[in-house]
Amino acid sequence: MNRIDFAPYRRSMVGFDRLFDMLENQHRVNAGDKYPPFNIERRGEDAYRITLAVAGFKPEDIDITAQANLLIVKGRKPDEGADGDYLHVGIAQRGFDRRFELADYVRVDAADLADGLLVIDLVREVPEAMKPKKIAIGGNQLKVIESEPDKDADSAAA
Secondary structure (H helix, E strand, O other): OOOOOOHHHHHHOOOOHHHHHHHHHHHHHOOOOOOOOEEEEEEEOOEEEEEEEOOOOOHHHEEEEEEOOEEEEEEOOOOOOOOOOOOOOOOOOOOEEEEEEOOOOEEEEEEEEEOOEEEEEEEEOOOHHHOOEEEOOOOOOEEEOOOOHHHHHHHHHO
Protein backbone atom coordinates (compact mmCIF):
# COMPACT_ATOMS: atom_id res chain seq x y z
CA MET A 1 0.00 0.00 0.00
CA ASN A 2 1.41 3.38 -0.98
CA ARG A 3 1.51 6.12 1.61
CA ILE A 4 2.61 9.69 1.06
CA ASP A 5 4.57 11.34 3.86
CA PHE A 6 3.32 14.90 4.37
CA ALA A 7 5.65 15.56 7.34
CA PRO A 8 8.01 17.91 5.40
CA TYR A 9 5.03 19.97 4.26
CA ARG A 10 3.44 20.04 7.70
CA ARG A 11 6.62 21.62 9.09
CA SER A 12 6.65 24.49 6.63
CA MET A 13 2.97 25.12 5.84
CA VAL A 14 0.87 26.66 8.58
CA GLY A 15 -2.89 26.21 8.61
CA PHE A 16 -3.07 23.32 6.13
CA ASP A 17 -3.59 20.59 8.76
CA ARG A 18 -7.17 19.93 7.66
CA LEU A 19 -6.07 19.45 4.05
CA PHE A 20 -3.29 17.01 4.94
CA ASP A 21 -5.58 15.05 7.29
CA MET A 22 -8.21 14.84 4.55
CA LEU A 23 -5.69 13.56 2.00
CA GLU A 24 -4.28 10.96 4.40
CA ASN A 25 -7.71 9.67 5.46
CA GLN A 26 -9.49 9.79 2.10
CA HIS A 27 -8.60 6.22 1.15
CA ARG A 28 -10.18 4.92 4.37
CA VAL A 29 -13.52 6.67 3.90
CA ASN A 30 -14.52 5.37 0.47
CA ALA A 31 -12.03 2.55 -0.03
CA GLY A 32 -14.28 -0.50 0.10
CA ASP A 33 -17.68 0.51 -1.22
CA LYS A 34 -18.10 1.74 -4.79
CA TYR A 35 -21.91 1.93 -4.56
CA PRO A 36 -23.61 3.95 -5.89
CA PRO A 37 -21.48 5.00 -8.84
CA PHE A 38 -21.19 8.76 -9.33
CA ASN A 39 -19.79 11.50 -11.57
CA ILE A 40 -18.39 14.87 -10.54
CA GLU A 41 -18.60 17.52 -13.24
CA ARG A 42 -17.28 21.07 -13.41
CA ARG A 43 -19.97 23.19 -15.04
CA GLY A 44 -18.30 26.57 -14.79
CA GLU A 45 -15.64 28.45 -12.88
CA ASP A 46 -17.68 28.29 -9.66
CA ALA A 47 -20.27 25.60 -10.45
CA TYR A 48 -20.12 21.84 -9.99
CA ARG A 49 -22.49 18.91 -10.37
CA ILE A 50 -22.49 15.53 -8.63
CA THR A 51 -24.58 12.83 -10.33
CA LEU A 52 -25.29 9.56 -8.50
CA ALA A 53 -26.87 6.50 -10.12
CA VAL A 54 -29.63 5.59 -7.64
CA ALA A 55 -31.99 3.42 -9.69
CA GLY A 56 -34.95 2.19 -7.70
CA PHE A 57 -34.77 4.89 -5.03
CA LYS A 58 -37.60 7.39 -4.54
CA PRO A 59 -37.03 10.96 -3.31
CA GLU A 60 -38.32 10.01 0.15
CA ASP A 61 -35.71 7.20 0.34
CA ILE A 62 -32.80 9.65 -0.05
CA ASP A 63 -31.46 12.06 2.56
CA ILE A 64 -29.03 14.84 1.56
CA THR A 65 -27.25 16.68 4.37
CA ALA A 66 -24.87 19.59 3.83
CA GLN A 67 -22.72 20.79 6.69
CA ALA A 68 -19.43 22.66 6.96
CA ASN A 69 -17.22 21.31 4.15
CA LEU A 70 -19.10 17.99 3.96
CA LEU A 71 -21.96 16.68 1.84
CA ILE A 72 -23.57 13.41 2.96
CA VAL A 73 -25.97 11.51 0.71
CA LYS A 74 -27.77 8.55 2.32
CA GLY A 75 -30.18 6.16 0.69
CA ARG A 76 -32.37 3.78 2.66
CA LYS A 77 -34.82 1.40 1.03
CA PRO A 78 -37.86 0.51 3.13
CA ASP A 79 -38.31 -3.21 3.72
CA GLU A 80 -40.87 -4.35 1.20
CA GLY A 81 -42.06 -7.90 0.77
CA ALA A 82 -40.99 -9.55 -2.45
CA ASP A 83 -43.83 -9.52 -4.99
CA GLY A 84 -42.54 -12.59 -6.77
CA ASP A 85 -40.07 -15.42 -6.66
CA TYR A 86 -36.89 -13.89 -8.10
CA LEU A 87 -34.50 -16.18 -9.95
CA HIS A 88 -31.82 -13.47 -10.15
CA VAL A 89 -31.52 -10.11 -8.37
CA GLY A 90 -29.07 -7.86 -10.22
CA ILE A 91 -30.47 -4.47 -9.27
CA ALA A 92 -28.93 -3.31 -6.01
CA GLN A 93 -31.50 -2.71 -3.31
CA ARG A 94 -29.12 -1.96 -0.47
CA GLY A 95 -28.77 1.33 1.30
CA PHE A 96 -25.77 3.59 0.86
CA ASP A 97 -23.89 6.37 2.60
CA ARG A 98 -21.73 8.51 0.29
CA ARG A 99 -19.65 11.45 1.60
CA PHE A 100 -18.09 14.28 -0.38
CA GLU A 101 -15.57 16.74 1.05
CA LEU A 102 -16.41 20.28 -0.07
CA ALA A 103 -14.04 23.22 -0.38
CA ASP A 104 -14.61 26.37 1.60
CA TYR A 105 -17.59 28.47 0.48
CA VAL A 106 -19.12 25.66 -1.62
CA ARG A 107 -22.82 25.18 -0.99
CA VAL A 108 -25.60 23.00 -2.39
CA ASP A 109 -27.69 24.96 -4.87
CA ALA A 110 -30.24 22.33 -5.93
CA ALA A 111 -30.95 18.61 -5.98
CA ASP A 112 -33.17 16.65 -8.36
CA LEU A 113 -34.00 12.98 -8.93
CA ALA A 114 -35.04 11.89 -12.41
CA ASP A 115 -34.58 8.73 -14.48
CA GLY A 116 -32.66 6.99 -11.70
CA LEU A 117 -30.06 9.77 -11.43
CA LEU A 118 -29.71 12.02 -8.40
CA VAL A 119 -28.25 15.35 -9.55
CA ILE A 120 -26.81 17.73 -6.94
CA ASP A 121 -25.71 21.17 -8.13
CA LEU A 122 -23.04 22.99 -6.12
CA VAL A 123 -21.83 26.58 -6.30
CA ARG A 124 -18.87 28.33 -4.77
CA GLU A 125 -19.73 31.74 -3.35
CA VAL A 126 -16.80 33.61 -1.87
CA PRO A 127 -18.03 36.16 0.69
CA GLU A 128 -17.47 39.80 -0.16
CA ALA A 129 -15.09 40.16 2.81
CA MET A 130 -12.80 37.43 1.38
CA LYS A 131 -12.47 38.90 -2.13
CA PRO A 132 -9.27 40.82 -2.94
CA LYS A 133 -9.54 44.60 -2.65
CA LYS A 134 -7.54 47.51 -4.06
CA ILE A 135 -6.25 49.87 -1.41
CA ALA A 136 -5.57 53.43 -2.49
CA ILE A 137 -2.35 54.93 -1.15
CA GLY A 138 -3.06 57.93 1.03
CA GLY A 139 -6.77 57.19 1.01
CA ASN A 140 -9.08 54.93 2.88
CA GLN A 141 -11.32 53.72 0.07
CA LEU A 142 -11.41 50.00 -0.63
CA LYS A 143 -12.62 48.70 -3.97
CA VAL A 144 -13.24 45.05 -4.94
CA ILE A 145 -10.97 43.92 -7.78
CA GLU A 146 -13.13 42.91 -10.74
CA SER A 147 -10.38 41.66 -13.07
CA GLU A 148 -7.65 39.11 -12.41
CA PRO A 149 -4.60 40.42 -10.47
CA ASP A 150 -2.13 39.33 -13.21
CA LYS A 151 -3.82 41.59 -15.77
CA ASP A 152 -3.63 44.57 -13.39
CA ALA A 153 0.09 43.94 -12.79
CA ASP A 154 0.76 43.71 -16.53
CA SER A 155 -1.07 46.97 -17.25
CA ALA A 156 0.74 48.76 -14.38
CA ALA A 157 4.12 47.68 -15.76
CA ALA A 158 3.33 49.03 -19.24
